[in-house]
Amino acid sequence: MKQKELEILLQKVRGHPRPRAALEQYQTPAPIAAEVLYVAHGKGDIAGKKVLDAGCGTGILGIGAKLLGAAEVIGLDVDEEALAVAMANARALGVDISLLTVDIGDFPERCDTVLQNPPFGAQRKHADEPFLEQALRVADVAYSFHNAETEPWVEGKVERLGGHVTDRLRFRFPIPHQFDFHRKEVVDIPVTLFRIARVPNR
Numbered sequence: 006m007k008q009k010e011l012e013i014l015l016q017k018v019r020g021h022p023r024p025r026a027a028l029e030q031y032q033t034p035a036p037i038a039a040e041v042l043y044v045a046h047g048k049g050d051i052a053g054k055k056v057l058d059a060g061c062g063t064g065i066l067g068i069g070a071k072l073l074g075a076a077e078v079i080g081l082d083v084d085e086e087a088l089a090v091a092m093a094n095a096r097a098l099g100v101d102i103s104l105l106t107v108d109i110g111d112f113p114e115r116c117d118t119v120l121q122n123p124p125f126g127a128q129r130k131h132a133d134e135p136f137l138e139q140a141l142r143v144a145d146v147a148y149s150f151h152n153a154e155t156e157p158w159v160e161g162k163v164e165r166l167g168g169h170v171t172d173r174l175r176f177r178f179p180i181p182h183q184f185d186f187h188r189k190e191v192v193d194i195p196v197t198l199f200r201i202a203r204v205p206n207r
Contacts, residue, residue, distance in 0.1 A: 012039035054117035064091030153195035
């Protein structure tokens with residue numbers, strides 16, 4: 006499957022009907038999701054792998070991984086409504102993924118690859134920290150989105166956790182007007198995607 010074909014399919018993934026500001030529930034844009042997934046696929050981190058979509062929301066990253074040949078995809082989220090939409094999205098696109106109402110810190114299984122677009126910490130400082138911690142605990146490779154302003158903090162945190170950043174991709178996320186405190190119709194937020202690998206024997 007070509008990247009553009011994946012993007013077209015991911016455009017069909019429905020977002021959250023009632024997103025919650027406290028959980029920073031913003032949909033990963035389909036073009037960005039497709040690009041990241043295609044990079045991960047090219048590095049051998051998707052096809053035939055057990056993939057965890059942490060804080061999966063309505064499932065765009067996990068569904069995309071399955072479309073690219075992941076052997077197993079598990080999506081985690083604390084929001085049951087988001088998971089219900091994710092299940093409907095997976096069915097609509099003809100893929101089989103497992104969805105669990107589990108907090109990221111309570112997931113015990115080993116995986117090959119973690120994909121995640123965690124809360125950036127706009128509502129609660131370092132809300133993305135437990136996602137980084139668990140990603141390096143359960144997998145050897147993780148792809149994780151973060152606010153570009155926190156790059157130095159993310160890099161330091163990853164090093165302290167026994168990992169290292171192998172690649173970075175930089176994007177601008179269009180954040181639509183969806184909460185009362187938003188003042189503009191769309192705001193572009195600089196975002197960095199980190200590919201993180203665990204350092205052997207650490």
